Amino acid sequence: MTATAPDMHLLIIEDDRESADYLVKAFREVGHIADLAGDGEEGLSLAQSGDYDVLVVDRMLPKRDGLSLIGALREKGNHTPVLILSALGQVDDRIKGLRAGGDDYLPKPYSFAELLARVEVLSRRHGGPAEETTYRVGDLELDRLSHRVARGKDELTLQPREFRLLEYLMKHAGQVVTRTMLLENVWDYHFDPQTNVIDVHISRLRSKIDKGFERPLLHTIRGAGYMIRDGIR
Amino acid sequence: MTAFGKLVRTTAFRLTLVYLFLFALFAASLLGYFAWNTRRMITEQISTTVNAETGELSEIFGRRGLRGLVFNIENRALRPSANLYLLTTPNGQAIAGNVGSLAPGVMGTTGWSETAYRRLDDQDNTDHRALVHVTQLSSGFRLLIGRDLEERRRLFGIVAKAAQWSILVVVVLGIGGGIFVARRVLRRIDAMTGTTQRIMAGDLSGRLPVGRSGDELDRLAGNLNAMLERIEALMTGLKEVSDNIAHDLKTPLTRLRNRAEEALAKSATEAEYRAALERTIEESDGLIRTFNALLMIARAESGQARGNMDDFDAAEVANGIHELYEPLAEDDGMSLRVKTAPVPVHGNRELIGQALANLVENAIKYGKPVSPPQGAVVSMDAKQILIEVRRDGDQVLLSVTDHGPGIPAADRKHAVERFVRLEASRTQPGSGLGLSLASAVATLHGGELRLSDAGPGLTATLAIPALQGAGDRLAVQTQDVPQKVA
Numbered sequence: 001m002t003a004t005a006p007d008m009h010l011l012i013i014e015d016d017r018e019s020a021d022y023l024v025k026a027f028r029e030v031g032h033i034a035d036l037a038g039d040g041e042e043g044l045s046l047a048q049s050g051d052y053d054v055l056v057v058d059r060m061l062p063k064r065d066g067l068s069l070i071g072a073l074r075e076k077g078n079h080t081p082v083l084i085l086s087a088l089g090q091v092d093d094r095i096k097g098l099r100a101g102g103d104d105y106l107p108k109p110y111s112f113a114e115l116l117a118r119v120e121v122l123s124r125r126h127g128g129p130a131e132e133t134t135y136r137v138g139d140l141e142l143d144r145l146s147h148r149v150a151r152g153k154d155e156l157t158l159q160p161r162e163f164r165l166l167e168y169l170m171k172h173a174g175q176v177v178t179r180t181m182l183l184e185n186v187w188d189y190h191f192d193p194q195t196n197v198i199d200v201h202i203s204r205l206r207s208k209i210d211k212g213f214e215r216p217l218l219h220t221i222r223g224a225g226y227m228i229r230d231g232i233r
Numbered sequence: 234m235t236a237f238g239k240l241v242r243t244t245a246f247r248l249t250l251v252y253l254f255l256f257a258l259f260a261a262s263l264l265g266y267f268a269w270n271t272r273r274m275i276t277e278q279i280s281t282t283v284n285a286e287t288g289e290l291s292e293i294f295g296r297r298g299l300r301g302l303v304f305n306i307e308n309r310a311l312r313p314s315a316n317l318y319l320l321t322t323p324n325g326q327a328i329a330g331n332v333g334s335l336a337p338g339v340m341g342t343t344g345w346s347e348t349a350y351r352r353l354d355d356q357d358n359t360d361h362r363a364l365v366h367v368t369q370l371s372s373g374f375r376l377l378i379g380r381d382l383e384e385r386r387r388l389f390g391i392v393a394k395a396a397q398w399s400i401l402v403v404v405v406l407g408i409g410g411g412i413f414v415a416r417r418v419l420r421r422i423d424a425m426t427g428t429t430q431r432i433m434a435g436d437l438s439g440r441l442p443v444g445r446s447g448d449e450l451d452r453l454a455g456n457l458n459a460m461l462e463r464i465e466a467l468m469t470g471l472k473e474v475s476d477n478i479a480h481d482l483k484t485p486l487t488r489l490r491n492r493a494e495e496a497l498a499k500s501a502t503e504a505e506y507r508a509a510l511e512r513t514i515e516e517s518d519g520l521i522r523t524f525n526a527l528l529m530i531a532r533a534e535s536g537q538a539r540g541n542m543d544d545f546d547a548a549e550v551a552n553g554i555h556e557l558y559e560p561l562a563e564d565d566g567m568s569l570r571v572k573t574a575p576v577p578v579h580g581n582r583e584l585i586g587q588a589l590a591n592l593v594e595n596a597i598k599y600g601k602p603v604s605p606p607q608g609a610v611v612s613m614d615a616k617q618i619l620i621e622v623r624r625d626g627d628q629v630l631l632s633v634t635d636h637g638p639g640i641p642a643a644d645r646k647h648a649v650e651r652f653v654r655l656e657a658s659r660t661q662p663g664s665g666l667g668l669s670l671a672s673a674v675a676t677l678h679g680g681e682l683r684l685s686d687a688g689p690g691l692t693a694t695l696a697i698p699a700l701q702g703a704g705d706r707l708a709v710q711t712q713d714v715p716q717k718v719a
Contacts, residue, residue: 109517111518191583191587195597197560223511223514
């Protein structure tokens with residue numbers, strides 16, 4: 001797995017020792033530092049004292065549950081991005097989690113690739129620059145105001161949804177974006193399609209932005225999703 | 234509890250006692266009213282006759298003097314069943330009439346009074362009672378005219394006896410009837426209790442006996458039977474589902490385990506291990522998907538998702554799904570079209586979107602036209618899948634129509650059930666939960682999933698109740714937007 005974002009400092013609040021250890025190890029392997037808290041109270045005090053890029057919070061915790069922990073943090077003016085992990089994966093649980101102050105919600109069981117991609121996107125949002133009006137990757141340029149897309153000197157014609165797809169990919173250029181993230185953020189659906197419907201959209205977009213050019217920009221990251229970036233760093 | 238104790242404690246018996254008391258009270262007051270009225274009537278009658286006679290005799294006294302009066306009184310007194318007459322001198326001496334003795338002081342007061350008396354011709358030496366009227370004539374003579382009250386007393390006796398008997402009959406009949414009714418009810422309830430105990434012991438096929446009278450107990454038994462019917466259907470369904478879960482989850486789990494075992498035993502190179510692990514992850518992803526779909530169906534069926542409903546335009550959802558699946562359909566050699574008009578609905582947008590997506594995925598997977606005979610060309614229409622949203626009366630219909638082989642009418646009901654994958658689809662990947670979820674979503678919204686023949690092909694329709702009231706407002710707002718046909 002390629003760690004593309006700069007090293008992050010994470011806090012994982014999870015009471016199941018085995019999955020917590022697995023997460024700490026997996027994050028370390030891709031170059032991030034992860035601290036661990038085993039219950040809600042410990043998690044809250046660590047989150048308040050440390051300077052973390054992202055908090056990964058399990059919803060059901062001993063001593064203080066995940067949602068109340070987030071509520072307490074937000075009340076004290078701490079706006080560290082929070083990703084909620086939960087065995088409750090239904091739409092209404094999700095909405096409840098986001099309303100409580102979570103920034104993203106990932107139902108268990110999840111793949112680490114999905115978790116990593118989401119944490120990296122959250123982290124950049126936290127520390128990254130304000131929303132720009134023009135995104136650039138290599139010689140691909142997307143103007144968010146005039147809705148114009150050009151590669152080099154060639155003007156590209158995109159359907160509205162293709163534009164939003166590219167916009168989302170370019171906003172997170174250099175980061176892995178998973179299929180579920182695309183379905184959620186571009187189409188606003190949270191279900192799990194049984195077909196490769198997202199891949200088809202990507203391949204259409206790819207034929208528009210990469211076809212006929214020497215350097216491909218839109219890459220498929222095996223077992224994870226997609227990434228737009230200029231060449232291989 | 235003794236049998237009698239049980240009987241006495243029945244609702245029917247207690248009700249009978251209450252009715253018995255009420256009825257006795259009613260009978261008693263009716264008789265009382267009758268007696269009181271009769272007594273009043275008799276008294277009135279007496280006073281009318283006595284008054285008339287007093288008038289007549291006073292007139293005779295005035296016209297013909299004392300002699301005429303005495304003569305007249307003696308004459309009247311001789312008639313059979315005569316009234317009582319007594320004429321006294323100013324110093325109280327009787328001079329004419331048929332009264333032998335009176336209670337003392339009666340002659341001293343004028344006007345009406347009730348008194349004991351004896352007739353002159355009385356043999357039996359007993360007192361009778363009478364209602365009498367005393368008039369003071371001129372020159373101090375006093376005239377008493379009265380009527381025996383024997384008649385009134387007899388009448389009272391009759392009424393009292395009637396009251397006694399009727400109350401006795403009412404009580405006996407009431408208690409007897411109560412026991413009869415209570416025993417009948419008790420027998421039926423006992424039969425019902427027996428059946429329910431058998432059912433509780435596990436025999437779900439048992440049914441309560443339903444009589445032909447259609448009374449409240451029969452209706453209750455009928456309803457309980459309908460409930461049992463539903464429970465039995467649910468239990469059967471549950472059993473079927475768990476059998477299917479066992480099959481559809483155990484099969485991939487077994488595959489998963491076999492692969493891991495095989496990899497452990499046989500893999501030599503890192504590449505081989507990697508390939509085995511990748512297949513393992515793929516397999517477990519499939520399992521997770523199946524679990525998620527099952528949970529979602531359970532959620533929708535239990536109505537828990539009802540809290541998350543709001544108003545939205547069904548056409549917007551259909552257009553979104555069309556936009557999402559159109560490239561996929563095209564890659565598969567099909568064409569996906571959408572035909573919508575703005576229709577507001579109240580519901581869970583996410584679930585309706587997913588249900589519609591499932592129908593579209595099914596149409597893409599299974600809706601390919603049947604291979605034509607050699608040489609014939611499949612027309613473009615046959616490859617078309619149409620998503621349609623329209624309002625039909627008070628319902629919103631979201632339908633997906635393909636022109637594939639369709640589903641035979643006999644299989645349609647079956648197709649909606651969980652994990653059912655019709656023979657034709659066994660070879661395609663899928664969990665067999667798509668239509669079940671769509672159906673559960675429709676039910677959650679108070680509607681239903683309909684499968685019908687598109688001749689050739691299949692139309693799957695989510696029919697849900699339209700949002701009342703808001704529809705016209707939205708229609709007006711978007712009046713100038715022509716129907717979108719993509």
